[in-house]
Amino acid sequence: MQANEQRTNIIRNLSSQSFDLLVVGGGITGAGVALDAAARGLSVALIEKRDFASGTSSKSTKLIHGGLRYLKNLEIGLVRETGTERAVVHHLAPHLVRPEKMLLPIVDGGSLGKFTSSMALWVYDFLADVEGDDKRKMLTKEETLAREPLLRDDILQGGGYYAEYRTDDARLTLENLKTAQRNGAEVINYVEAIDFNYDEEGHIDSINCRDRMAGENFIINARHVISAAGPWVDELRKVDHSMTPTRIFWSKGVHIVISKERLPLSQAVYFDTPYNDGRMIFAIPRLRSVYIGTTDTAYEGDPNKIPTYVEDVDYLLGAANAIFPSAELKIEDVESSWAGVRPLIYEEGKEGKEMSRKDEIFESETGLLSIAGGKLTGYRKMAERVVDRLGDQLEEKGRDIPKATTKQLELTGGPFEDYAAVVAYEKIVAQKLEAASLTPDRAAYLVANYGKQAEAIIEAAVKRSEGTDVSRLAAAEARWCIDNELALYPMDFFERRSGRLYFDMPSIAPVMDEVLNVFAKAYNYQDGELEAERERIQKAIEWVSQFETENVSSQKNL
Numbered sequence: 114m115q116a117n118e119q120r121t122n123i124i125r126n127l128s129s130q131s132f133d134l135l136v137v138g139g140g141i142t143g144a145g146v147a148l149d150a151a152a153r154g155l156s157v158a159l160i161e162k163r164d165f166a167s168g169t170s171s172k173s174t175k176l177i178h179g180g181l182r183y184l185k186n187l188e189i190g191l192v193r194e195t196g197t198e199r200a201v202v203h204h205l206a207p208h209l210v211r212p213e214k215m216l217l218p219i220v221d222g223g224s225l226g227k228f229t230s231s232m233a234l235w236v237y238d239f240l241a242d243v244e245g246d247d248k249r250k251m252l253t254k255e256e257t258l259a260r261e262p263l264l265r266d267d268i269l270q271g272g273g274y275y276a277e278y279r280t281d282d283a284r285l286t287l288e289n290l291k292t293a294q295r296n297g298a299e300v301i302n303y304v305e306a307i308d309f310n311y312d313e314e315g316h317i318d319s320i321n322c323r324d325r326m327a328g329e330n331f332i333i334n335a336r337h338v339i340s341a342a343g344p345w346v347d348e349l350r351k352v353d354h355s356m357t358p359t360r361i362f363w364s365k366g367v368h369i370v371i372s373k374e375r376l377p378l379s380q381a382v383y384f385d386t387p388y389n390d391g392r393m394i395f396a397i398p399r400l401r402s403v404y405i406g407t408t409d410t411a412y413e414g415d416p417n418k419i420p421t422y423v424e425d426v427d428y429l430l431g432a433a434n435a436i437f438p439s440a441e442l443k444i445e446d447v448e449s450s451w452a453g454v455r456p457l458i459y460e461e462g463k464e465g466k467e468m469s470r471k472d473e474i475f476e477s478e479t480g481l482l483s484i485a486g487g488k489l490t491g492y493r494k495m496a497e498r499v500v501d502r503l504g505d506q507l508e509e510k511g512r513d514i515p516k517a518t519t520k521q522l523e524l525t526g527g528p529f530e531d532y533a534a535v536v537a538y539e540k541i542v543a544q545k546l547e548a549a550s551l552t553p554d555r556a557a558y559l560v561a562n563y564g565k566q567a568e569a570i571i572e573a574a575v576k577r578s579e580g581t582d583v584s585r586l587a588a589a590e591a592r593w594c595i596d597n598e599l600a601l602y603p604m605d606f607f608e609r610r611s612g613r614l615y616f617d618m619p620s621i622a623p624v625m626d627e628v629l630n631v632f633a634k635a636y637n638y639q640d641g642e643l644e645a646e647r648e649r650i651q652k653a654i655e656w657v658s659q660f661e662t663e664n665v666s667s668q669k670n671l
C-alpha cells in the first residue's frame with residue numbers, strides 16, 4: 114500500500130466512525146491514555162497536531178526514575194508512585210526501559226554529605242520496594258573513582274550508587290501508541306484539534322480537526338474527550354471556555370550532547386552544580402554520546418519552538434567541567450542539544466524547581482477531561498487515573514468499564530522475559546547483521562530502538578541491493594518507520610524514530626540521500642519536495658547545534 118493511502122484510510126475511519134473517546138495529544142500522556150482506554154474495550158481515536166512525541170515527550174532527561182530530589186520537597190507520594198512504576202515499566206519493555214545504575218558523588222561542600230546521601234538513598238529504595246542487588250551501596254572515594262575515573266578527585270569523599278532506568282521518551286511514546294493500535298485504537302499524527310462542538314446539554318459531541326498535511330478540515334464524532342496536550346492543555350481549555358484559576362506553568366529544560374570521544378564517561382552521574390543554586394545535573398552515556406542536563410528556567414515564549422541559548426549551554430558546560438575537570442569541555446564540543454518545557458501545575462509563591470511534578474485532572478462542565486503535569490515515568494498511572502475518571506462519567510450514563518490492565522500489557526518490540534534476554538538477543542542481532550554483510554555494531558542501537566522489530570528491518574535491508582551496508586540498513590529502517598510508525602517526513606525519522614539528530618548526528622549525512630529517496634517514493638514526492646525536505650533536515654541540524662544569544666536576560670533561573 115502507498116503510504117499516503119494508509120493515512121487516507123485512517124482519516125476516513127476517523128471521520129466516518131463515532132468513538133467513545135477522542136484523545137488529543139500524542140505525547141507519552143496521550144499515548145498512555147489511548148492504550149489504557151482501548152485495552153478496557155473503549156473505541157478510541159488519538160490525534161496529534163505535529164509528530165508523535167514532538168512536544169515535551171522527546172525533550173526529557175529520558176530517565177524512568179523516582180526523582181531523588183523530590184524527597185527534598187517531601188513529595189513522598191510522588192516518589193513512591195514513580196519509584197514503584199520504574200520496575201513495572203521496565204517489565205513492559207525491557208529493551209527500551211533499561212537498568213541504569215546512577216553514581217552520586219559526595220564532595221566537599223556538596224548538597225548531601227555521606228550520612229544524608231546514605232539516608233536519602235535508603236528512603237528512596239524503601240519507598241519503591243527496591244530489593245537485592247539493586248539496593249543502594251555507599252562507596253569509598255577509591256570505589257567511586259574506580260566507577261568513574263573522570264570525577265574531580267581533590268574534593269571527592271565517596272559516592273552513592275543506586276538503581277534507575279533509562280529509556281528513549283519518543284520511542285516509549287511510539288510503542289505505547291502502537292500497542293494502543295494493536296488494541297483497536299485509531300491514531301494519527303499531523304492532525305490538530307481546532308475546536309469543539311456541543312450537544313443541546315452543552316456536552317462536547319464532536320471535534321473540528323485539521324489535517325495539517327492535506328490542509329483540510331474534518332470532524333471526529335466522539336462522546337468523550339481527554340486532552341493530554343501537555344504544555345498546550347490551557348490553550349484547549351480556553352477553546353472550551355473552561356479555564357480555572359489553576360493553570361499550567363512552563364519550565365524550560367535544556368540538554369546538550371557531547372561525543373564520548375570528548376567525554377569518555379564510564380557511568381551515569383548525578384551531581385551538584387557549582388553555582389550554589391541547589392540544583393543537580395545528570396550526565397548520562399548513551400551509545401556513542403553522553404548527554405548532560407538539565408537547566409530549569411521560566412519560559413514564556415513559543416512552546417512550538419523552544420530555543421537553546423548560549424547561556425543554557427554555558428551553564429551545563431560549567432557544571433560538567435566543575436565535576437569532570439580533565440575533559441575541559443568547550444561549546445565547540447557540543448554536537449547537539451534539545452530544549453523542552455515541563456507542563457507544571459502552577460503553585461502561587463513557588464519557583465519552578467520547587468513546584469510539584471504531580472499530575473492533575475481538570476474536568477469541565479462540557480465533559481472535557483484534561484490531564485497535565487506529572488512525569489514520563491508515571492504515564493501509566495496517570496492514564497489509569499484519568500480513564501477511571503472517564504469511567505465515572507460513563508457510569509452516570511449507565512455504562513461500566515473494566516479496571517485498567519496495562520500493568521500486564523507488554524509493549525510492542527517485545528516480548529522479552531527480562532533484561533538478560535535483551536542482552537542475549539542483541540548478540541543474535543549482531544550475528545544476523547554480520548551474516549548479511551551489514552554493520553554488526555548497529556545491533557545495540559537497533560535492539561534499543563526497536564527490540565524484536567529489528568529483525569524485520571534487517572530482512573528488508575538484506576533485500577536492498579543498492580547502497581553501502583550503512584545506507585541499506587538506514588533505508589530499510591526508514592521504510593519500516595513509514596509503514597509501521599506513521600513517519601510522515603524524513604525529520605520524523607531522523608529526530609524521533611531513530612534519535613540520530615540528537616545522539617548520532619554524524620550518521621545522518623552518509624544516509625541522507627537514501628532516506629530522502631525512501632520518503633520520496635513512499636509519498637510520491639512531486640517537483641521540489643525532496644529538496645525542500647533536505648533543507649528541513651539541514652535547518653534542524655543547525656537548530657540543535659547552533660545556539661542563540663538573544664534574549665538571554667529574559668530567562669529567569671529557577
Ligand SMILES: Cc1cc2nc3c(=O)[nH]c(=O)nc-3n(C[C@H](O)[C@H](O)[C@H](O)COP(=O)(O)OP(=O)(O)OC[C@H]3O[C@@H](n4cnc5c(N)ncnc54)[C@H](O)[C@@H]3O)c2cc1C
Binds near residue numbers: 165
Ligand atoms: C527538560 C525536561 C526533563 C525531563 N526529564 C524527565 C525524566 O527524566 N523523567 C521523567 O519521568 N520525566 C521527565 N520530564 C517530564 C516529562 O518529559 C513530561 O512529564 C512528559 O513528557 C509530558 O508528556 P505529555 O504527553 O503530557 O506532553 P507532550 O509530550 O508535550 O505532549 C502533548 C502533545 O499534545 C499535542 N497537542 C497540543 N495541542 C494539540 C491540539 N490542539 N491538537 C492535537 N495535538 C495537540 C502536542 O503537539 C504534543 O505532542 C522532563 C521534562 C523536561 C522538560
